[in-house]
Amino acid sequence: MKVDNPLTREFLLYYPLEAARVLEQVSIKHVVAFFNELPPEKVTPVMTHMLPEMAAACLEEMTTSSAAKLVTELPVSSAARIYRLLSSTKQKELSGFLADKTRGQIRRHLEYPPESAGNLLDPEVIRLPENVTVAEAMRRIKHLDHAISCEIYIIDDAHHLTGIIDLGKLLTSNHDARLRDIMSRKTQPLSTHASAKTLLAHPGWSSRRRLPVVERDNTLAGVLDYSRLREAVGETEMTVTRDPLENLLSLAGLYWLSVAQLLSSLFNIARQGKGEKP
16 A cells, blocks of 8 residues: 555545455554554554554554554544553553543543453453454454464454354354354353452353453453463362363464465465366
């Protein structure tokens, strides 16, 4: 995309969601350079639709003054969702550039009762749009710069949690399938405002070590680990049943992802050698 291209400007203006999906596949460095050439009001509609991890990574690379302008222009709910994922250093830097009103609004969005799921959650999860293909999902996961867990959370265009898929199933699914067609809709989410003690009785712990945490409107906020929950209420004994395959996939996720892609490439080459369509 070139900023001075009329088609680019029209695309950003009328198709911010589609623009967000495109930019999520571009390096952070190039996206930041692109955003820096645009006025904040042109950037924020696109950033609102971007996966929060990608949007946060962009703000991390920007100058604090530029990042503050975008945060100020963003809807408060979007700003808070992205702000939560920023490093503590960047948050402190931004705090000095934001107006008291904006800073207060973001803080209120991120305030939860003591020992609630909202205070205990880990905001860094693997979330993907429900309309991307398995092949695209695998490419995105391969380029993640943090540890891969077994669970992949699926969201709609408004960042609402709609499903979940295990890494193992993703690796064995048809590459052309859309995530929305193969995901499980039994997400068993926790509320950000639910207290730790009440959450211990949640039935989801019988099958998973981690459960998704959502806001009141079902926006995915993060994930809560069972051990973190028990520590919060002063219990240490682990009674939850775990899937033995979960730990294996969590540790070897990138390895199997690479193997799957290699095999796929080899099969495509073999089919092309026989004159078949890939």
